[in-house]
Amino acid sequence: MAQGSTKIKVKNIEDALPAGPNIIGAAKDAGPNWTPSFVDEKYTTAQTDTVLIAAPGAGVAIYITDIVISANAAVDMTLEEGTTVPIHEFYFDAKGGAVMNFRTPRKLADNTALTITTSAAQTVFITVHYYSA
Numbered sequence: 001m002a003q004g005s006t007k008i009k010v011k012n013i014e015d016a017l018p019a020g021p022n023i024i025g026a027a028k029d030a031g032p033n034w035t036p037s038f039v040d041e042k043y044t045t046a047q048t049d050t051v052l053i054a055a056p057g058a059g060v061a062i063y064i065t066d067i068v069i070s071a072n073a074a075v076d077m078t079l080e081e082g083t084t085v086p087i088h089e090f091y092f093d094a095k096g097g098a099v100m101n102f103r104t105p106r107k108l109a110d111n112t113a114l115t116i117t118t119s120a121a122q123t124v125f126i127t128v129h130y131y132s133a
Contacts, residue, residue: 034131036065043116043124049083053114056132062114063105066129070097076119081108083115105131 039052053062069077071092079088087106090098108114118124 034063034133036129036131038127038129040127041116041125043118043126044121046121047116047118047124049080049115049117051113052079052116052126052128053130055082055111055113058111060132061110062108062112062130062132064108064114064128064130065102065105066127067098067100068125068127069099070125071095072123073120075122075124077124078117080115080117082112085109 041052043050056062067079067088069090069092071077071094073094074096075092077090077092078086079090080086087108088100092098114128114130116126
């Protein structure tokens with residue numbers, strides 16, 4: 001043994017590892033600390049600032065991960081933070097649709113609802129996947 005070295009006696013490898021992950025060569029992941037959710041809605045009348053996802057409470061924000069929309073006829077649609085900040089605008093022709101998958105989730109302002117406004121009374125389907133944190 002080299003001069004200045006200290007000999008350590010270990011019964012098993014877990015005892016030699018620092019606190020935290022105890023898997024050699026891999027990170028131990030406890031999974032996300034949030035619960036994914038989604039909302040499915042169908043509208044057949046014109047909507048104005050209709051709440052899709054309610055404000056989650058003080059200090060908590062909505063993170064949008066995916067949006068799927070379809071419309072049976074020409075319609076314009078706006079998704080908004082609350083009722084005043086447009087975050088996505090869609091202009092659909094008849095039988096139009098869109099799918100948006102965000103690699104980085106779209107964060108809304110803390111304690112702010114996600115709302116929808118449509119330009120006409122057309123059949124619109126929307127699914128929004130999200131989580132709150």
